[in-house]
Amino acid sequence: MARLKPSQQNNHPSSVPADHSKLDHINTYGSLPEFYIDQPFTCRSCGKNEIWRARDQKWYYEEAKGHIDAAAVECHDCRKAKNQDGAST
Numbered sequence: 001m002a003r004l005k006p007s008q009q010n011n012h013p014s015s016v017p018a019d020h021s022k023l024d025h026i027n028t029y030g031s032l033p034e035f036y037i038d039q040p041f042t043c044r045s046c047g048k049n050e051i052w053r054a055r056d057q058k059w060y061y062e063e064a065k066g067h068i069d070a071a072a073v074e075c076h077d078c079r080k081a082k083n084q085d086g087a088s089t
């Protein structure tokens with residue numbers, strides 16, 4: 001998918017504003033996101049296409065303190081399956 005221009009992203013129906021006060025852990029200059037938008041991605045485990053939702057990105061970066069360069073790589077089902085494996089062993 002081609003990247004949208006900032007003006008287009010800002011008007012995107014799925015856009016969620018970023019809270020920079022919660023992005024202190026991100027060590028970067030000038031490239032903090034202004035907002036998040038739904039991002040389609042392909043699961044690296046099963047190849048399924050899924051959407052990484054804007055509000056999930058906000059949670060991941062702002063509450064879970066994820067790295068800004070990190071992105072979703074596995075679909076919901078694969079992550080769930082892994083968590084269940086971990087719990088049972």
Ligand SMILES: [Zn+2]
Nearest residue numbers: 043046075078
């Ligand atoms: Zn998957």
